[in-house]
Amino acid sequence: MQHAVILVPLDTSPAAEAVLPYAETLARTTAASLTLLSVVEPRPAAFADLPEDILTEIDGGRLRTHTTYLEQAATRLRGHGCHVDTATVTGDPADAIITAAEQTGARMVAMTAHGEGGALAPRLGGTADRVLRLGHRPVLVVPGGAAATEPARIRHIMLPLDGSAAAESALCPAVELARALGARLALVRAEPWLSPITVPYSHATGLTRQDEHAGVVAEHYLDQVWERATEGVRHECFVLRGAPREELLRFAREEDIDLIVMTTHGRGALARRLLGSMAERLVRAALPVLLLPPHQAGE
Numbered sequence: 146m147q148h149a150v151i152l153v154p155l156d157t158s159p160a161a162e163a164v165l166p167y168a169e170t171l172a173r174t175t176a177a178s179l180t181l182l183s184v185v186e187p188r189p190a191a192f193a194d195l196p197e198d199i200l201t202e203i204d205g206g207r208l209r210t211h212t213t214y215l216e217q218a219a220t221r222l223r224g225h226g227c228h229v230d231t232a233t234v235t236g237d238p239a240d241a242i243i244t245a246a247e248q249t250g251a252r253m254v255a256m257t258a259h260g261e262g263g264a265l266a267p268r269l270g271g272t273a274d275r276v277l278r279l280g281h282r283p284v285l286v287v288p289g290g291a292a293a294t295e296p297a298r299i300r301h302i303m304l305p306l307d308g309s310a311a312a313e314s315a316l317c318p319a320v321e322l323a324r325a326l327g328a329r330l331a332l333v334r335a336e337p338w339l340s341p342i343t344v345p346y347s348h349a350t351g352l353t354r355q356d357e358h359a360g361v362v363a364e365h366y367l368d369q370v371w372e373r374a375t376e377g378v379r380h381e382c383f384v385l386r387g388a389p390r391e392e393l394l395r396f397a398r399e400e401d402i403d404l405i406v407m408t409t410h411g412r413g414a415l416a417r418r419l420l421g422s423m424a425e426r427l428v429r430a431a432l433p434v435l436l437l438p439p440h441q442a443g444e
Contacts, residue, residue, distance in 0.1 A: 148178040152251040154242050155183050157214045160289030161257050166297040167287055168255040174325045178228040183211040184241040239275035246282045255285040258428050287433045299403040303331045311408050315437050319406040323378045330380040334363045335389035390423050397432055405434045
């Protein structure tokens with residue numbers, strides 16, 4: 146039977162290698178193989194006037210550099226017991242990653258969110274963002290930085306829920322991943338406060354009661370969601386009160402969350418943009434995020 150594949154794009158930068166410890170852990174615990182992909186971008190237009198033999202030499206040199214780099218990375222991973230393939234292609238990075246993911250039937254794409262110089266570009270980095278928006282595979286986004294020499298330890302997973310069916314579709318993948326990793330799973334719902342917004346007004350007491358009721362409803366909601374999951378995974382449910390993005394980030398830090406699993410959108414027409422912003426904030430805080438397209442998560 147063919148192995149499930151985790152596709153790992155690498156651009157030869159040290160920052161991109163930060164994803165390798167996570168890819169290795171997920172591959173080993175889910176019986177998947179790794180395909181390391183490097184994309185050689187088209188030569189700059191400024192080179193167009195150079196003689197053809199020089200252009201051929203430049204193209205060949207760039208291709209060899211990427212291929213050698215991938216083989217060195219693959220050798221290290223194979224030494225840790227991973228099954229690793231490599232591929233070097235030429236073209237637009239995001240387009241090439243999406244095409245490779247479809248051709249290999251990748252279970253997920255695992256990549257870092259960094260731009261030139263290792264800085265996180267707007268909306269999770271240009272290439273990562275395009276792969277998320279245009280692709281159809283789950284994408285693990287890891288903050289760029291120095292790669293660890295040991296596999297990542299993923300012992301505590303967070304699943305943010307907002308009451309939408311789209312967000313809930315990540316439940317089964319999160320449970321399966323927690324089971325494979327032997328990790329704890331935290332189901333988290335963040336509800337904003339109503340009463341602090343209207344304290345100066347006479348009806349604040351009523352809003353306080355609504356806040357209390359909202360907390361009870363949120364707790365009941367999380368219990369109901371969990372009832373649909375399969376047993377065998379250690380889990381806890383948490384209701385956070387306050388601005389969702391700030392509260393989720395605070396919770397992730399305080400509870401030592403190793404991985405966040407969430408869908409790429411939740412409520413409303415602007416939800417994809419808002420959750421993309423939330424995911425970016427979490428990645429900026431050095432937190433790995435596995436983003437699932439809702440149709441993929443629910444399968």
